[in-house]
Amino acid sequence: MTQVHPKAPRTFPIDEEKLIELTRALVRVRSVHEPAHGHTEAKAAALVADTMRDFGWEPVITEVAPGRPNVVAVVEGGGGDGPTLAFVGHTDVVTEGDPTRWTVDPFGAELRDGRIYGRGSADMKGGLAAMLHAVRALQLAGPFPGRVKVCAFVDEEGLMLGAKHFAASEAARDIDAAIVCEPEQGEICVAAKGAIRLRIDLLGAMAHGAMPQHGRNPIVAVGRLLDSLSEYQQHLQDQYGRHRTLGLPYLTPTVLEAGSANQVNVIPSDASVYVDVRTIPGVDHQDLVRTVTLLAQAAGAPEGVAGHVTVLDDRPPVEVEPTEPVVVALAEAHEAVVGSPARYGGVPGATDGTILTRDAGIPTVVYGPGGKWIAHQADEYVEVADLVQCAKVYAEAADRFLRGNAQ
């Protein structure tokens, strides 16, 4: 893809011991969002804010929902005019699930054989700690042009309320590019799939099973609809083909609610099909929703069943060019620090970066410590060497981007 011109890396004094300590301290905070139990990101966010204050920064704390604060610090380079780069992480983690599936304490942050274990170690408290220490090291290395915004958002694993709130705020206006520190195992992810969550309601009329002629059966319409969704998926895949890093678009029915009367001799009045749509660049979301609406109406027509589509969530696919300065800076930094060229990849789901691009027009790239596939699994871990290497790459990439040195 891009030709890179690695220069000799500058030395950024990453405090490796403190980086490991901060990652472990963050993992020990169970920042699963469980409103029923009063659990939020607040304690993890406070730890991020304390770290920023220790660095002499002034974190701005904004509650985007009760007990759910975004933490953002602006680090001025003191080296004259220059661009604004954002580092983006999130403080929430998904649940540990059944703890008996773990061989370690999910929130023990055990350090063993060069790995830190625990929920969120990879996704993404490791990345969060790495970006904080990277920006601190950049600052300690001397003045630089422009500024860095260090952002720790809430609710990435949910509705991305933190990113949405920030993208709508004045603080997002001057950001020229963002590096999202999700675990991607050394890949520079220049694209992320879009997602649409749909609920399709099929509304018929209840009747006695012995007299189906008096009813309008939505279950028969569901059968037709599933067939036509599958055909439409094939059509989209033929039309748009396989994206170089994201693969194919999919329409996957995931939930079926039908037969609420739950009696074999009752024709139910309604049924709903939930569809998880994953798109690639080029697919027009409005067109897609219009087509699914027509398919739902056509599926119900023979029985007189009405079809309605509700969009529950809509996140566009995003992609940056490999020639985008932030991508070039990151690729050069990776090669300079690691000693081999970076691989390019795509993110199968959306990230906070999707929201920053959609709502604030910020070009984003995703790169961070930890395995892509270990996120959300039992015995999640991050390699300490990976953590330290990523912090070095972040500092180096920021330096190149802000100086406009990226070739």
Ligand SMILES: [Zn+2]
């Ligand atoms: Zn994440």
